[in-house]
Amino acid sequence: MKQITLLGATGSIGIQTLEVIRLHPDHFSVYALAFGKNIEKALPLIKEFSPKIVVVQDKTIKKQVESEFPDIQVLLGTEGMIAASTAADVDVLVNAVMGSVGLPATLAAIEAQKVIAIANKETLVTAGHLVMEAAYRYNVDLLPVDSEHSAIFQSLNGEKPDTIERLVLTASGGSFRDKTREELKGVTVEDALNHPNWSMGAKITVDSASMMNKGLEVIEAHWLFHIPYEQIDVILHRESVIHSMVEYKDRSVIAQLGTPDMKVPIQYALTYPDRLDLSMTKRLNLEEIATLHFQPMDYERFRCLKLAYQAGKEGGSMTTVLNAANEQAVELFLNGKISFLDIETLIEQALESHQTIAKPDLETIIAIDQETRSQVCSYLK
Numbered sequence: 001m002k003q004i005t006l007l008g009a010t011g012s013i014g015i016q017t018l019e020v021i022r023l024h025p026d027h028f029s030v031y032a033l034a035f036g037k038n039i040e041k042a043l044p045l046i047k048e049f050s051p052k053i054v055v056v057q058d059k060t061i062k063k064q065v066e067s068e069f070p071d072i073q074v075l076l077g078t079e080g081m082i083a084a085s086t087a088a089d090v091d092v093l094v095n096a097v098m099g100s101v102g103l104p105a106t107l108a109a110i111e112a113q114k115v116i117a118i119a120n121k122e123t124l125v126t127a128g129h130l131v132m133e134a135a136y137r138y139n140v141d142l143l144p145v146d147s148e149h150s151a152i153f154q155s156l157n158g159e160k161p162d163t164i165e166r167l168v169l170t171a172s173g174g175s176f177r178d179k180t181r182e183e184l185k186g187v188t189v190e191d192a193l194n195h196p197n198w199s200m201g202a203k204i205t206v207d208s209a210s211m212m213n214k215g216l217e218v219i220e221a222h223w224l225f226h227i228p229y230e231q232i233d234v235i236l237h238r239e240s241v242i243h244s245m246v247e248y249k250d251r252s253v254i255a256q257l258g259t260p261d262m263k264v265p266i267q268y269a270l271t272y273p274d275r276l277d278l279s280m281t282k283r284l285n286l287e288e289i290a291t292l293h294f295q296p297m298d299y300e301r302f303r304c305l306k307l308a309y310q311a312g313k314e315g316g317s318m319t320t321v322l323n324a325a326n327e328q329a330v331e332l333f334l335n336g337k338i339s340f341l342d343i344e345t346l347i348e349q350a351l352e353s354h355q356t357i358a359k360p361d362l363e364t365i366i367a368i369d370q371e372t373r374s375q376v377c378s379y380l381k
Helices: 012-023 039-049 059-068 077-086 100-111 121-137 147-156 202-210 212-225 263-271 303-314 318-334 340-352 362-379
Strands: 002-007 028-034 053-056 073-076 092-095 115-118 142-144 164-171 232-236 242-248 253-257
Touching (some): 002 012, 012 028, 012 039, 012 263, 028 077, 039 053, 039 059, 053 077, 059 073, 092 100, 092 263, 121 212, 121 362, 142 147, 142 212, 147 242, 164 212, 202 212, 202 318, 202 340, 212 303, 303 318, 303 340, 318 340, 318 362, 340 362
Parallel strands (some): 002 028, 164 232
């Protein structure tokens, strides 16, 4: 029985992780749940899974949870997430919290030698050098939950690293894949949240529409699989059936296929190296799909992806700025403060004004993150 701490319990990945846990009660148990402000969604989950610890974002919600569940320990904020992630009985930390807020808890859990199922790409984008150095030092497995990285991870099983020619990440193209840049000028938040293939949270759906999500995945793949950016490609694949692939030096290509359902990579991260039944997921029927489509990536059309490659190759603190600027800009867009195309403009301005620090420590990363968010907001004034 694996004891799970789940950060981001009320988000899209968190809810689907709990669906997997619910399906296999003999294999998994929830030790701790962490969520932000969505208490309406959280309360029934706490009641159902009876965690030992609940972590919340503010004191008002803390009091409400304590009044509803007097026998459960309720903790607060970053320190609470660290405590829930490093408790002695925890086997696996699932980092599904949105944004860079989960970074300190992830680093602490690595030091406590917990298995990390990482669904939070911002952690590696913001501080990949710190996370991977810690994982090596403490000999901790970092198991990817993103469908693309899980596909690459599975396609690498049993192969030698020095035989890899390149990684190929597939991208659905998001909500606006058929629109020109001119047509993007009038798009709304509702348009952006209408993803053709996946059911995801608002922030990641907007990232998919801008292609920043794929850019963050490129940076994450660089860290997870120790591959130079020059050997990581992105291809547009509308159906999201091939989740990603690896080309080897002998020109063999190994890919992982499946229906677009996040429960598959979530469960694989929780069960690795084993596999369990997942009958709730639709079986892949290639006869029914019949045709798969592929297109080369247009980096001028999808400028956020181009910016992500540039920041990744620059390295150091530049990827921290990329992530923080994007998070802040997407929040402004979702709140109706800026247009969709303003997202990439604000990110580019933040990158151009930053002087790179080669190997920032955690304190410096947190400071740069906060400074960048304030800077992005100041552009509006």
